[in-house]
Amino acid sequence: MKNSVLYSESLCKRFKSNKIPHAAIIETSNLKNSQQGLNKMLQLLMCKLGKEEPCGNCEACVKISLGSHPDVKLIGLEEKSQSIKVESIRWMRQDAHILPSEQEYKFYVISPADALTPQAQNAFIKILEEPPRNVIFILICESLISLLDTVVSRCEIFRDHFGQNDNKDREAYVVAKKLSFASFNEDKLKILEIISKLPLERSYIKNVIDHLQKVFLEVIKEGGQSASSLVKKIDKLAYISDGLEVNTNINLALSNLMVVL
Numbered sequence: 001m002k003n004s005v006l007y008s009e010s011l012c013k014r015f016k017s018n019k020i021p022h023a024a025i026i027e028t029s030n031l032k033n034s035q036q037g038l039n040k041m042l043q044l045l046m047c048k049l050g051k052e053e054p055c056g057n058c059e060a061c062v063k064i065s066l067g068s069h070p071d072v073k074l075i076g077l078e079e080k081s082q083s084i085k086v087e088s089i090r091w092m093r094q095d096a097h098i099l100p101s102e103q104e105y106k107f108y109v110i111s112p113a114d115a116l117t118p119q120a121q122n123a124f125i126k127i128l129e130e131p132p133r134n135v136i137f138i139l140i141c142e143s144l145i146s147l148l149d150t151v152v153s154r155c156e157i158f159r160d161h162f163g164q165n166d167n168k169d170r171e172a173y174v175v176a177k178k179l180s181f182a183s184f185n186e187d188k189l190k191i192l193e194i195i196s197k198l199p200l201e202r203s204y205i206k207n208v209i210d211h212l213q214k215v216f217l218e219v220i221k222e223g224g225q226s227a228s229s230l231v232k233k234i235d236k237l238a239y240i241s242d243g244l245e246v247n248t249n250i251n252l253a254l255s256n257l258m259v260v261l
């Protein structure tokens with residue numbers, strides 16, 4: 001199972017050798033399939049029977065695969081929301097002071113950590129500064145770029161990456177993701193900040209815009225946001241992208257992008 005996504009071997013080894021970081025960030029290029037790999041990793045850490053591999057049958061293994069282990073708490077996107085809000089982190093901060101019920105450690109898995117609002121991240125820093133014993137935070141994200149330096153600097157970083165993916169394309173995708181989060185949060189300042197940092201390179205910007213259309217399309221499929229307004233946005237993005245292919249002025253394209261978002 002070495003290829004299992006997110007089965008971050010180095011992190012596992014650290015746990016097994018009792019050199020346990022109280023907070024870890026796993027940066028992965030395959031967030032969508034990360035749950036399976038994560039379960040496997042947690043099973044490896046908690047299974048009392050298996051050595052190299054989790055047994056898959058003991059109480060801990062079964063509960064983890066059912067998503068019902070009391071010492072594993074998942075903090076993710078709420079329904080109809082594209083962000084993880086400060087309330088969830090406040091809840092976690094309180095809950096973290098309750099001792100684990102079946103294991104030595106209690107795990108809080110925050111995924112996708114890219115979706116943490118800045119306010120939520122600031123709330124998180126408070127507990128990262130003085131983490132309760134017996135608590136381990138695992139943040140899973142597509143890119144560290146979305147996290148505040150103050151959070152990143154308090155976590156150990158593990159990369160579960162990319163292999164064949166073209167780095168430039170990957171970067172364009174990450175920028176598109178950030179833009180979409182900012183757009184869903186109606187954070188015009190953030191959008192402006194991201195757009196103003198884009199390199200004025202026609203193919204790159206076109207790539208970002210094309211990824212953005214795909215991201216919006218996925219959100220529609222998941223039913224997270226009002227579909228009709230997203231469809232309109234996708235249309236407009238396609239128009240800007242086509243323009244870039246011909247000869248639209250890049251700055252004009254960027255200001256149109258700003259308007260759409």
Ligand SMILES: [Zn+2]
Pocket residue numbers: 046047048049050054055056057058059060061062
């Ligand atoms: Zn087991």
